Amino acid sequence: MRAALQKGDGYAGTSTGPRIDNAADWLELATMPLPEIAEGQVLVRVRRAAVNPSDLHFIKGEYGQPRVAGQPAGFEGCGDVMTGPMAGQRVAFVTTGAWAEYAVVDAATCIPLHPAISDNDGTGQIVNPLTARAMMGMARDAGDAVIITAAASQLGKLMIALGRDMGVKTIATVRRDADLGADVTLNINAPDFQTQAKAALSELKPRMMLDAVCDQTSETLFCMMPNRACWVSYGKLSDKAPNLTQMGQMIFMGKRIEGFWLTQWFRDTAPADQMAAIQDVQTRFADARWATDVSAELQLEQVVNGLADATKIPDGKVIIVMA
Amino acid sequence: MRAALQKGDGYAGTSTGPRIDNAADWLELATMPLPEIAEGQVLVRVRRAAVNPSDLHFIKGEYGQPRVAGQPAGFEGCGDVMTGPMAGQRVAFVTTGAWAEYAVVDAATCIPLHPAISDNDGTGQIVNPLTARAMMGMARDAGDAVIITAAASQLGKLMIALGRDMGVKTIATVRRDADLGADVTLNINAPDFQTQAKAALSELKPRMMLDAVCDQTSETLFCMMPNRACWVSYGKLSDKAPNLTQMGQMIFMGKRIEGFWLTQWFRDTAPADQMAAIQDVQTRFADARWATDVSAELQLEQVVNGLADATKIPDGKVIIVMA
Numbered sequence: 329m330r331a332a333l334q335k336g337d338g339y340a341g342t343s344t345g346p347r348i349d350n351a352a353d354w355l356e357l358a359t360m361p362l363p364e365i366a367e368g369q370v371l372v373r374v375r376r377a378a379v380n381p382s383d384l385h386f387i388k389g390e391y392g393q394p395r396v397a398g399q400p401a402g403f404e405g406c407g408d409v410m411t412g413p414m415a416g417q418r419v420a421f422v423t424t425g426a427w428a429e430y431a432v433v434d435a436a437t438c439i440p441l442h443p444a445i446s447d448n449d450g451t452g453q454i455v456n457p458l459t460a461r462a463m464m465g466m467a468r469d470a471g472d473a474v475i476i477t478a479a480a481s482q483l484g485k486l487m488i489a490l491g492r493d494m495g496v497k498t499i500a501t502v503r504r505d506a507d508l509g510a511d512v513t514l515n516i517n518a519p520d521f522q523t524q525a526k527a528a529l530s531e532l533k534p535r536m537m538l539d540a541v542c543d544q545t546s547e548t549l550f551c552m553m554p555n556r557a558c559w560v561s562y563g564k565l566s567d568k569a570p571n572l573t574q575m576g577q578m579i580f581m582g583k584r585i586e587g588f589w590l591t592q593w594f595r596d597t598a599p600a601d602q603m604a605a606i607q608d609v610q611t612r613f614a615d616a617r618w619a620t621d622v623s624a625e626l627q628l629e630q631v632v633n634g635l636a637d638a639t640k641i642p643d644g645k646v647i648i649v650m651a
Numbered sequence: 652m653r654a655a656l657q658k659g660d661g662y663a664g665t666s667t668g669p670r671i672d673n674a675a676d677w678l679e680l681a682t683m684p685l686p687e688i689a690e691g692q693v694l695v696r697v698r699r700a701a702v703n704p705s706d707l708h709f710i711k712g713e714y715g716q717p718r719v720a721g722q723p724a725g726f727e728g729c730g731d732v733m734t735g736p737m738a739g740q741r742v743a744f745v746t747t748g749a750w751a752e753y754a755v756v757d758a759a760t761c762i763p764l765h766p767a768i769s770d771n772d773g774t775g776q777i778v779n780p781l782t783a784r785a786m787m788g789m790a791r792d793a794g795d796a797v798i799i800t801a802a803a804s805q806l807g808k809l810m811i812a813l814g815r816d817m818g819v820k821t822i823a824t825v826r827r828d829a830d831l832g833a834d835v836t837l838n839i840n841a842p843d844f845q846t847q848a849k850a851a852l853s854e855l856k857p858r859m860m861l862d863a864v865c866d867q868t869s870e871t872l873f874c875m876m877p878n879r880a881c882w883v884s885y886g887k888l889s890d891k892a893p894n895l896t897q898m899g900q901m902i903f904m905g906k907r908i909e910g911f912w913l914t915q916w917f918r919d920t921a922p923a924d925q926m927a928a929i930q931d932v933q934t935r936f937a938d939a940r941w942a943t944d945v946s947a948e949l950q951l952e953q954v955v956n957g958l959a960d961a962t963k964i965p966d967g968k969v970i971i972v973m974a
């Protein structure tokens with residue numbers, strides 16, 4: 329089978345963010361034997377695979393699990409089960425090795441897809457939607473309003489939509505003017521950003537910031553947030569390390585800084601609650617409340633040469649098409 | 652009465668740490684009328700008052716409550732109650748205005764002192780001991796070992812002693828070689844500090860860091876700590892803002908950054924639990940398990956000219972003597 333293979337091995341020890349200038353630094357296209365499955369696994373013929381920021385962190389050696397040189401990259405996709413009792417079923421899946429014609433997947437994590445769901449929506453069925461749902465649940469438990477940074481991302485848009493359903497007011501930060509349907513949208517490059525941010529935060533009092541950027545602007549917003557606010561980091565789009573300029577925010581105001589990782593959420597969440605979340609996500613896609621904005625589709629052969637440019641197209645997801 | 656009065660008003664908006672070069676920038680000695688007491692308050696004739704880092708943060712406008720120009724500084728002391736049913740009783744107290752011949756104190760917060768406790772020990776009876784006890788309780792709940800930064804401080808020494816009693820292993824950081832009785836002592840200025848720190852943290856796996864410094868060395872230690880570790884800031888001896896160099900520590904390793912403030916502990920802790928903690932503290936001082944190391948005693952008249960130099964004497968507490 330053909331696959332986009334990881335070139336690096338282990339962790340890089342760097343922290344340069346999910347941007348890439350040349351995918352050939354991290355990936356190579358190769359033909360390899362079909363992978364073998366073990367007990368509890370199935371072989372999936374991949375239709376399409378997602379390119380999430382976590383994939384880019386991963387191939388660069390900056391993610392929470394180590395690379396294995398010579399193995400396919402890619403965490404998420406949709407395809408057809410080829411083996412076992414689910415054979416023939418179209419499913420969404422997460423694994424390591426989705427950027428390939430075939431992937432080995434734990435059978436328990438295969439999610440059968442409703443016919444109303446397109447392959448593109450099926451490809452982005454797990455990582456972003458479950459992250460959005462889990463984090464917005466945390467935000468609702470924390471208070472009446474939430475800050476969502478880099479809100480023009482697929483994940484940001486899902487969270488804004490969830491905020492409306494859940495009655496959580498959303499304060500969205502963006503790099504260029506956009507109408508995302510949030511209660512307040514703040515352009516971080518606007519000359520009056522700080523004034524607008526102070527006004528919005530004073531009025532809505534967000535107790536949580538769901539942050540994919542983690543730069544100095546994030547820290548500025550954190551310092552503007554009310555007592556007992558929580559800065560939740562779930563990504564690192566910025567390659568700059570933020571300064572903690574006011575430790576008194578932690579000491580006197582009871583604020584805290586934490587992280588969110590979907591892998592940990594799976595470990596901590598009961599299977600029944602996971603299934604309920606997955607069903608809810610699928611219903612939202614099936615009835616068109618949610619949809620995946622696709623910024624680019626790449627054939628597998630185009631990934632090494634085309635991925636860097638494709639990921640620079642804003643506000644949508646890059647999809648890798650296998651056949 | 653004579654008193655050392657705050658010169659600044661409100662917050663300074665700066666973050667320069669608890670060091671002062673000239674107390675006259677922040678304090679002036681003055682004679683003022685005896686303060687009036689309200690319902691539930693008593694007048695205390697102050698014997699001695701403590702100089703804690705929080706006092707220095709406060710007079711500089713960098714503490715969690717605003718200054719009031721023309722009012723006495725000082726949070727903690729011991730003295731004799733002059734009014735009400737407790738009149739004649741020697742007590743430890745916290746208030747705002749202890750650096751004066753007389754202080755107004757909430758009667759409910761006056762702690763009668765056992766005759767075996769000296770005035771100096773009585774002066775440091777509340778802020779440091781209760782902070783030590785509350786934070787080491789958190790550390791014990793978090794794991795088997797704890798990092799204590801700036802451990803040569805009065806508070807650091809109390810926490811190391813508590814660690815022995817509570818079965819919590821202590822990793823102490825210091826700026827110069829010292830034997831504090833901790834399980835491991837790390838000199839942050841030693842050439843092999845990083846190697847020693849890595850070895851100690853790998854072996855003892857501290858899940859909490861109780862940090863009075865909050866500089867880049869703190870962040871380095873935080874990144875070396877095991878999964879789910881917590882960095883608890885309770886002071887800011889450094890005037891540098893630490894960089895968060897690895898957000899992945901929060902995202903993938905479930906670590907978090909929080910603060911501790913004794914004022915908040917009083918708000919969150921049931922009165923009976925507060926009294927139990929206070930009794931335990933007093934017993935430790937009365938039976939000489941704990942003692943206050945005094946680095947300098949200043950008469951009230953010496954505070955404005957002498958406080959800056961006195962606070963530069965390491966490893967002990969400055970005491971202000973009223974009479």
